[in-house]
Amino acid sequence: MDFSETNHHRLSRPIRCIVKLGGAAITCKNEIEKTNEEGLEIVASQLREAMVSGSSLPKGVGMDWSKRAECSEISLNVDDFGDQELMELSNFIVVHGAGSFGHFQASKSGVHKGGLERPLVKAGFVATRISVTKLNLEIVRALARESLPAIGMSPFSCGWSTCQRNFGSANLSTVTKALDSGFVPVLHGDAVLDEAQGCTILSGDVIIRYLAEHLKPDYVVFLTDVLGVYDRPPTEPGAVLLREIAVNEDGSWSVLKPRLKDSSRQVEITVAAHDTTGGMMTKISEAAMIAKLGIDVYIVKATTNHSVRALRGELRGDVIPDDWLGTLVRFSR
Amino acid sequence: MDFSETNHHRLSRPIRCIVKLGGAAITCKNEIEKTNEEGLEIVASQLREAMVSGSSLPKGVGMDWSKRAECSEISLNVDDFGDQELMELSNFIVVHGAGSFGHFQASKSGVHKGGLERPLVKAGFVATRISVTKLNLEIVRALARESLPAIGMSPFSCGWSTCQRNFGSANLSTVTKALDSGFVPVLHGDAVLDEAQGCTILSGDVIIRYLAEHLKPDYVVFLTDVLGVYDRPPTEPGAVLLREIAVNEDGSWSVLKPRLKDSSRQVEITVAAHDTTGGMMTKISEAAMIAKLGIDVYIVKATTNHSVRALRGELRGDVIPDDWLGTLVRFSR
Incomplete structure (x- = not known):
């Protein structure tokens, strides 16, 4: 077909x-x-x-009118919809x-x-x-x-x-x-x-x-259970959150932020991400393939203030703010 | 498309x-x-x-391995599948x-x-x-x-x-x-x-x-909560189960079984099915449209011996047995 x-x-x-x-x-x-x-x-x-577009969040009316395990009745007031405008x-x-x-x-x-x-x-x-x-x-x-x-x-x-x-x-x-x-x-x-x-x-x-x-x-957000991508499993002492990863034309990637003092440290991260942290390498690879299309990818911890900022598209500028914690994966043009 | x-x-x-x-x-x-x-x-x-093809029903192994409301654990023994052949x-x-x-x-x-x-x-x-x-x-x-x-x-x-x-x-x-x-x-x-x-x-x-x-x-089975299609709401006294309905080329239909003594009774049924029984007419119409394709339709009460016979295709012959209760809707060639 x-x-x-x-x-x-x-x-x-x-x-x-x-x-x-x-x-x-x-x-x-x-x-x-x-x-x-x-x-x-x-x-x-x-x-x-x-x-929701615009600054004020209008009152919403629930769209799940099914029974839930904990309660036996459905609460629905059709009149609630009377004065509603469809949210944009x-x-x-x-x-x-x-x-x-x-x-x-x-x-x-x-x-x-x-x-x-x-x-x-x-x-x-x-x-x-x-x-x-x-x-x-x-x-x-x-x-x-x-x-x-x-x-x-x-x-x-x-x-x-x-x-x-x-x-x-x-x-x-x-x-x-x-x-x-x-x-x-x-x-x-x-x-x-x-x-x-x-x-x-x-x-x-x-x-x-x-x-x-x-x-x-415009952008892609991965919501996870840790702040972002680390150089080693985040539970290990001294694990460093990678703040910004640049993806090259050939699909290779390097850590832009934090700035690492010597280049051997950079290699170490790459090897660590490759070899010992399993899922992390897969995550960077997937993100890198999307970033190569010119689409920014934010990997961020769900339910935090950092995730809401990423979801709202507040980080779309050239420089990501210092107080935002997460990993940005971006195509390096 | x-x-x-x-x-x-x-x-x-x-x-x-x-x-x-x-x-x-x-x-x-x-x-x-x-x-x-x-x-x-x-x-x-x-x-x-x-x-299941063939006469003997092989032992089956459940395919729902999800938790159910009433129990918190999943019971699954992978070994159960070891000696299984795929059911035909x-x-x-x-x-x-x-x-x-x-x-x-x-x-x-x-x-x-x-x-x-x-x-x-x-x-x-x-x-x-x-x-x-x-x-x-x-x-x-x-x-x-x-x-x-x-x-x-x-x-x-x-x-x-x-x-x-x-x-x-x-x-x-x-x-x-x-x-x-x-x-x-x-x-x-x-x-x-x-x-x-x-x-x-x-x-x-x-x-x-x-x-x-x-x-x-080969055939279509409608499982319902009553024995089949009646000439009036089945809860009404004297309601008669229509056993066989013949569908004509033009989509009109008539009751073949039970044989009705006078043709005015036939009309009465048609009118009743049309006007007062609501869903029944819709059901006959839908069944008639399928029957017109040359596909037999059985309307039968779920969970009964009658439904299992219809589902197994036991009623595929020209004459439906007297001890089968349900409604057959068939194209009259």
């Missing part, structure tokens, strides 16, 4: 920001399938603050990771390695999708309670698939149509079909890179 | 049956957002029985209604009438989708617990939309790919975008008609 036309679907308004809600920021790491309710509530409220929201896309959802099911069954003809993999595929769509529903509801018109969209249902685990092409028209109708698409890492190996896991980070490439947002 | 190619996607195996799980059969009518757990469990087990399942598609999910949210906001620029409609759209995807997840999980590889697919995410509330075309490739990979697609009535009026509700019945037309299943 030729997706070229739909991938160049013109949005009536440009996309301001693609936000990654990191699994670690919105779920409880050590308990299977538990959302971080409090964190999620703050994230949703910060997103709303960032998306800028275009955001939310993509979330899995955290303590999906990971257990995927790793037990090896869904990422393919092999749908094996009963364990087939069951794991089904189980993974159940778990991640359960989380997706929770996140959509949290955003809806903050008056954000969130629409859950599963990559599998969108018809996105991979080939040899590479995400070649995806029809983005459902996403762009939702945006043009004033909704906030909420996507997620998902189990998907793979032409070569039957199935695999399409991660939230890969989805973001694809969306960034084709929809060209 | 031209869907003609994808709509003629050739399935590697034909579709045996499209099943409608009526909202009334799987949810509790009088309580908002409550599934009929017991009924749903029986429906899932009957579906499994109907889909015939191709089924499940489409469910909303019942006590979604209806409240949709009717309070008037989503079906469109007008996304109104805050109430926009909120209702979001709230309706939350509610119906919540039900979809419950149904997928119930099927997965019965070892059925169920995959929830929301019409909105599939990119299906309407124009002037008519469901013109939909890309079915995601559905057919899921089938070809051995999954059971689980679709549902949903709030969708409408080109003319902004948004509307795409009902499960309309989805089934479209799927039947394009994917040509």
Whole structure:
């Protein structure tokens, strides 16, 4: 199928920001399938603050009219909507990771390695999708309670698939149509079909890179559970927060801030990030690939004042303020 | 976009049956957002029985590895899969209604009438989708617990939309790919975008008609909460179950069974079904449109012996057995 036309679907308004809600920021790491309710509530409220145009935040009316576990009744007053004007929201896309959802099911069954003809993999595929769509529903509801018109969209249902685990092409028209109708698409890492190996896991980070490439947002924000990217695991003594990373044309990157006294220290960081800190290197690589498109990437701790500043686009100038803590990954022209 | 190619996607195996799980059969009518757990469990087990080829039903291993409200732990023994062979399942598609999910949210906001620029409609759209995807997840999980590889697919995410509330075309490739990979697609009535009026509700019945037309299943089964279609509301004294309805080339229909003594009685039924019984006429009309394609439609009470016989395709002969209670709607050639 030729997706070229739909991938160049013109949005009536440009996309301001693609936000990654990191699994670690919105779920409880050590308990299977538990959302971080409090964190999620703050994230949703910060997103709303960032998306509403103008300086004053109008009163919003909740859009989650479903029963919640803790209460048996739905409270809804239709009259609340009588004097409401539709909030003018800028275009955001939310993509979330899995955290303590999906990971257990995927790793037990090896869904990422393919092999749908094996009963364990087939069951794991089904189980993974159940778990991640359960989380997706929770996140959509949290955003809806903050008056954000969130629409859950599963990559599998969108018809996105991979080939040899590479995400070649995806029809983005459902996403762009939702945006043009004033909704906030909420996507997620998902189990998907793979032409070569039957199935695999399409991660939230890969989805973001694809969306960034084709929809060209002004900036991208990764919300995580630490202040940003460090030169070693942040729990280790002496760990240094990398404030600004410059990405070169060839995809290599170097630390611009903090200024390091000798260049051997620079190498040390690169090696450390490569070899011992695992996920950190992946995170920088993904961010670097987006930055290479000329799109600034902010990696920042969720629910902080630093995250709200990044989400609102307050750091778009040449120099990032000293009192902002986080990691900016930027193309060095 | 031209869907003609994808709509003629050739399935590697034909579709045996499209099943409608009526909202009334799987949810509790009088309580908002409550599934009929017991009924749903029986429906899932009957579906499994109907889909498994061969006479003996192999041991299945559950595919819902997510936490449930009543228990905090996940029980999974990966070794259970060691000696499993993949069940040979015939191709089924499940489409469910909303019942006590979604209806409240949709009717309070008037989503079906469109007008996304109104805050109430926009909120209702979001709230309706939350509610119906919540039900979809419950149904997928119930099927997965019965070892059925169920995959929830929301019409909105599939990119299906309407124009002037008519469901013109939909890309079915995601559905057919899921089938070809051995999954059971689980679709549902949903709030969708409408080109003319902004948004509307795409009902499960309309989805089934479209799927039947394009994917040509051997037969279609509507599971409801009464034995079948009656000549008047089944709670009224003297209500007669219509056993067989013949549909003519022009879309008109007549009752073949029970044989009615005089033709005025026939007219009476038609008028009654038209005018006073509301939903019944809609049900016959939808069934008649499918029957006109040459596809037999069985309308039958869920969780009964009658439903399992219909699902298994035991009634495919010319004459339906006297001990089967339900309504067969068939094209009269």
